[in-house]
Amino acid sequence: MIINKFTIQDFKSIESAELDLGSVNVFIGANGSGKSNLLEAIGVLAAAAFGRVDSESLIRRGCRPSGYFRPLFRESRSDGLTVLNAEAKTTGYQITLSSPESGRSSGWEFKREVWRIGTKKLVDRTSTNGNKGDPQSGLAALRLAETPPKTAQAQFLKTLAAYSIYSPDTPMLRGWMADPQVREPVGLSGGRLAEAVDELVKSKEGGSKLAEELRDTVEWFAGFLAGKIVKDDDPATATHGLAFLDRFFRTDKNHHYFLSANDVNEGVLYELFLGVLCLHPDAPALFAVDNGDHGLNPLLARHLIQAMCGWLLNSKRPRQVLMTTHNPLVLDGLPLQDNRVRLFTVDRDNRGTTNVRRFVITEKHQEMAAKGWTLSRMWVNKLIGGVPNV
Numbered sequence: 216m217i218i219n220k221f222t223i224q225d226f227k228s229i230e231s232a233e234l235d236l237g238s239v240n241v242f243i244g245a246n247g248s249g250k251s252n253l254l255e256a257i258g259v260l261a262a263a264a265f266g267r268v269d270s271e272s273l274i275r276r277g278c279r280p281s282g283y284f285r286p287l288f289r290e291s292r293s294d295g296l297t298v299l300n301a302e303a304k305t306t307g308y309q310i311t312l313s314s315p316e317s318g319r320s321s322g323w324e325f326k327r328e329v330w331r332i333g334t335k336k337l338v339d340r341t342s343t344n345g346n347k348g349d350p351q352s353g354l355a356a357l358r359l360a361e362t363p364p365k366t367a368q369a370q371f372l373k374t375l376a377a378y379s380i381y382s383p384d385t386p387m388l389r390g391w392m393a394d395p396q397v398r399e400p401v402g403l404s405g406g407r408l409a410e411a412v413d414e415l416v417k418s419k420e421g422g423s424k425l426a427e428e429l430r431d432t433v434e435w436f437a438g439f440l441a442g443k444i445v446k447d448d449d450p451a452t453a454t455h456g457l458a459f460l461d462r463f464f465r466t467d468k469n470h471h472y473f474l475s476a477n478d479v480n481e482g483v484l485y486e487l488f489l490g491v492l493c494l495h496p497d498a499p500a501l502f503a504v505d506n507g508d509h510g511l512n513p514l515l516a517r518h519l520i521q522a523m524c525g526w527l528l529n530s531k532r533p534r535q536v537l538m539t540t541h542n543p544l545v546l547d548g549l550p551l552q553d554n555r556v557r558l559f560t561v562d563r564d565n566r567g568t569t570n571v572r573r574f575v576i577t578e579k580h581q582e583m584a585a586k587g588w589t590l591s592r593m594w595v596n597k598l599i600g601g602v603p604n605v
Contacts, residue, residue: 216303216367216374216500217535224298225286226259227252228569235573237557239524240537241549242571243594243601244561249569250539253561254380254503255279257537259323260299261378263310266356268323275396277380277403277503284314288567296326306332306371308355322351330355332368379403380503381492385510388484389476390456400495401488408484409455409476411491413441421494428490428522432515433483437462440473459483481510486519493526493534503537513544520548524556543591551576551590560601574599 223232228249242250255278262272300309311327330338338355362369384404386392394406401411416422429436437460458473508516558574
């Protein structure tokens with residue numbers, strides 16, 4: 216289930232935005248331009264589809280704790296409402312919400328909620344349906360329990376409600392710290408990575424695809440193992456772990472020396488993390504990755520985004536990702552000739568509001584490409600937008 220269109224009105228730095236989405240969506244822009252706000256706006260809609268919007272439900276979806284949600288520009292109304300809408304091919308979900316006052320963690324109030332299939336409205340209610348309902352509880356989530364699970368409208372709402380924002384963190388990828396937001400197959404910050412890789416290896420193709428990508432991008436990589444590690448032959452001590460084989464290491468007779476997750480560079484762990492999200496059979500159908508490439512060498516990031524596009528676009532199960540980046544070479548790895556892959560530039564205007572624009576290749580860009588200009592070079596030279604004015 217692919218979301219074709221997402222619209223935002225009055226959320227944080229965004230007064231109005233309309234996104235025509237593909238399967239792979241990459242957002243570029245300066246720090247503070249509002250890229251993460253776009254991802255979090257979908258997080259608010261996902262929480263609403265699940266039935267409640269409050270601090271707990273938003274943090275659970277990877278949204279940052281925030282003291283404000285309404286635009287605070289000089290001309291903005293302090294009592295403004297947030298309107299969010301997502302549409303797929305035949306179905307859609309729209310909400311109008313009133314966020315709590317700054318500093319309060321109480322739930323958001325539903326002022327309007329519409330869930331539809333085609334022209335038929337499955338849910339269409341105002342805040343309390345004549346003061347008979349709870350304004351902080353979503354009605355669509357309740358109606359979902361009565362809806363056959365294989366219908367388009369049920370699949371759409373469940374896909375939307377399962378959306379989360381992933382942001383990998385090295386200590387959690389290494390297993391040093393517990394992930395505060397545990398998920399299957401992998402936590403929002405990278406927790407449970409070893410278990411997820413083990414499951415992927417046991418799947419039909421996912422493990423081999425991920426190993427092939429690592430061999431293509433990591434010079435020393437010769438293979439990896441994922442499974443349970445037992446200390447002193449005591450089954451009670453069994454924990455999941457990762458082990459990596461360095462092709463430059465010596466071998467003593469039949470013994471191989473392996474590197475643990477503590478020994479390898481973080482780039483390898485980031486590759487595993489993103490590979491799990493793209494290849495694992497239990498990975499979400501709709502997800503976001505915020506700055507998922509910040510642990511990667513630029514050339515590695517370019518190669519990995521090429522692989523990610525191939526994995527996602529060729530998946531038997533439709534999958535959709537929204538990803539923010541500051542790495543110019545990510546752009547050079549995007550097959551923008553495929554309409555399912557889309558690049559968006561994010562800027563702040565002279566009023567401070569966030570503007571989002573889909574990048575479309577023009578004749579001028581094609582002429583520059585013929586002269587050897589890469590998309591990354593165009594970006595850093597301020598020819599496509601989404602760069603800081605420094």
